[in-house]
Amino acid sequence: MSERTILHVDMNAFFAAVEQQTNPALRGKPVGVIGAGARTILTTASYEARACGVKTGMTVREAKERCPGIVLVVGNNRRYTHTSAGIVAILRDYTPLVEVFSIDEAFLDLTGCLTLFGPPERIAHQIKARIRHRFGLTCSIGVAPNKLLAKLASEMKKPDGLTILRPVEIPALLETVPAGELCGIGPKLQRQLALLGVRTCGELGRFPLAILTRKFGVVGERLQQMGRGLDDSPVIPAEVGDEVKSVGHSMTLDRDLSQPDDIRRRLLELAEMVGRRARRYGVAGRTVTLTVRYADFSTFSVQETRRDYVNRSDEIYAAATAILDRLTLAQPVRLLGVRLSSLRSQAAQYSLFPEEQKRLLVAEAMDQVNDRYGTASVTFGSILDQDGRSRVIAPAWRPEGIRNVDVE
Amino acid sequence: MQRIDEPVRVGAVFGPGSLIRPAWFDWRRRKYVVEEVTYRWHEQEGSTTAIHFTVTAGGALYELVFDTGRQSWVLAGQEAEN
Numbered sequence: 001m002s003e004r005t006i007l008h009v010d011m012n013a014f015f016a017a018v019e020q021q022t023n024p025a026l027r028g029k030p031v032g033v034i035g036a037g038a039r040t041i042l043t044t045a046s047y048e049a050r051a052c053g054v055k056t057g058m059t060v061r062e063a064k065e066r067c068p069g070i071v072l073v074v075g076n077n078r079r080y081t082h083t084s085a086g087i088v089a090i091l092r093d094y095t096p097l098v099e100v101f102s103i104d105e106a107f108l109d110l111t112g113c114l115t116l117f118g119p120p121e122r123i124a125h126q127i128k129a130r131i132r133h134r135f136g137l138t139c140s141i142g143v144a145p146n147k148l149l150a151k152l153a154s155e156m157k158k159p160d161g162l163t164i165l166r167p168v169e170i171p172a173l174l175e176t177v178p179a180g181e182l183c184g185i186g187p188k189l190q191r192q193l194a195l196l197g198v199r200t201c202g203e204l205g206r207f208p209l210a211i212l213t214r215k216f217g218v219v220g221e222r223l224q225q226m227g228r229g230l231d232d233s234p235v236i237p238a239e240v241g242d243e244v245k246s247v248g249h250s251m252t253l254d255r256d257l258s259q260p261d262d263i264r265r266r267l268l269e270l271a272e273m274v275g276r277r278a279r280r281y282g283v284a285g286r287t288v289t290l291t292v293r294y295a296d297f298s299t300f301s302v303q304e305t306r307r308d309y310v311n312r313s314d315e316i317y318a319a320a321t322a323i324l325d326r327l328t329l330a331q332p333v334r335l336l337g338v339r340l341s342s343l344r345s346q347a348a349q350y351s352l353f354p355e356e357q358k359r360l361l362v363a364e365a366m367d368q369v370n371d372r373y374g375t376a377s378v379t380f381g382s383i384l385d386q387d388g389r390s391r392v393i394a395p396a397w398r399p400e401g402i403r404n405v406d407v408e
Numbered sequence: 409m410q411r412i413d414e415p416v417r418v419g420a421v422f423g424p425g426s427l428i429r430p431a432w433f434d435w436r437r438r439k440y441v442v443e444e445v446t447y448r449w450h451e452q453e454g455s456t457t458a459i460h461f462t463v464t465a466g467g468a469l470y471e472l473v474f475d476t477g478r479q480s481w482v483l484a485g486q487e488a489e490n
Contacts, residue, residue, distance in 0.1 A: 018447070021446060021447055022446050022447040022462045022469075023446065023462065023469050023487060024444070024446060024464060024469075025469065025487075078449065078451045079447070079449045079460075082449040082450050082451070083449065135447075136446075136447075370454065371454055371455065372454045372455050373453070373454040373455075373456075374452075374453035374454040374456070375453075375454075377454065
């Protein structure tokens with residue numbers, strides 16, 4: 001593959017920075033963004049809080065122990081998704097090849113755009129200036145010949161950094177960079193590599209392939225390539241991205257549930273969320289999966305594949321509860337998830353049976369009302385009093401398409 | 409932020425283009441002059457778009473919401489400790 005120019009944009013402490021921009025009284029202070037639920041954890045910490053040792057994923061108690069002066073703010077997911085979509089729109093002014101990696105990260109393939117917009121430094125400065133002007137936010141940008149190195153580069157200067165890795169500089173840099181700094185090498189893999197005496201990317205790149213393959217299987221060769229800074233994965237815009245293989249929702253409950261009726265009500269809520277999204281995007285699925293996480297965090301999933309394709313909420317609910325009824329729950333339940341997979345495109349399937357046809361028409365009418373007046377304007381009576389779930393933005397969230405999940 | 413959710417009278421500048429900038433609002437018989445629009449974002453509720461603005465006025469932070477369907481303003485909340 002010929003030399004490419006890939007740019008990675010990483011918003012700095014995204015949720016916390018949005019909160020600091022929204023409320024000037026928070027600027028310069030240690031801020032932790034938390035969810036609305038009772039069992040919430042920190043979704044982001046501002047750089048001032050990070051300086052005190054506060055990290056994403058900490059409990060509120062841990063954060064307060066590390067940083068007694070931390071200001072905790074309940075996050076506003078709609079503010080974040082709107083901001084993220086606006087940032088992606090700015091990025092698309094430079095190239096159609098924008099891959100949204102998460103709500104606060106994106107890759108751009110600038111290879112074909114340099115003659116139009118100038119060198120990557122200029123484009124990076126323009127992007128930073130436009131994001132700062134429009135939202136008051138800073139980002140770190142990395143530019144390199146591939147996605148792996150562009151992401152590594154954006155991590156090198158934070159906040160508000162710009163790092164450009166030129167091909168000639170890369171081998172020397174990789175000699176000193178710890179292997180764990182590469183995206184895809186987590187703490188567990190890093191420990192396994194350390195046991196082999198591999199600490200830096202350079203050492204990983206030179207390590208005998210036979211040993212890596214014996215230890216890590218097919219991943220071994222990929223690891224060696226990563227150690228050498230090689231990555232030919234393309235930047236994949238959403239419109240040509242992988243076909244969506246499933247539609248699912250999960251919710252961490254405010255309190256652990258043991259009563260079957262309580263659990264069923266939550267399943268109905270999840271089934272409605274899944275069914276509504278599947279119907280909106282014209283897909284139906286044959287496989288329904290129920291995920292249960294116990295109070296001790298042990299998690300399992302059970303799936304059932306049907307003969308017919310479904311996307312009506314009551315059918316998804318029936319399948320999920322049928323799975324639940326076969327289970328003997330060993331502990332109270334902390335999290336529930338419902339997923340519809342084995343998808344195919346399918347518009348509404350009219351039935352010859354009057355009762356079935358009535359249910360379909362009711363679902364269509366509910367969807368029309370909710371499309372016009374907003375989510376859950378009409379819903380099942382038994383879930384009207386449900387307000388105890390945590391609301392988080394799933395990693396798979398994207399600014400448009402079937403992955404554009406409504407957030408609260 | 410303390411929820412208020414009360415209809416309010418708002419003076420706003422529309423334009424250039426699609427920009428909207430609230431300049432002042434009346435609430436409980438007092439006029440508040442907007443010092444800074446600190447953030448704005450859109451929320452979709454069915455077919456209606458609501459434009460949210462957080463603004464500072466008189467040392468406090470407020471959230472104003474413009475319902476584009478009804479063409480009406482609501483004071484959604486107030487953060488007193490600013």
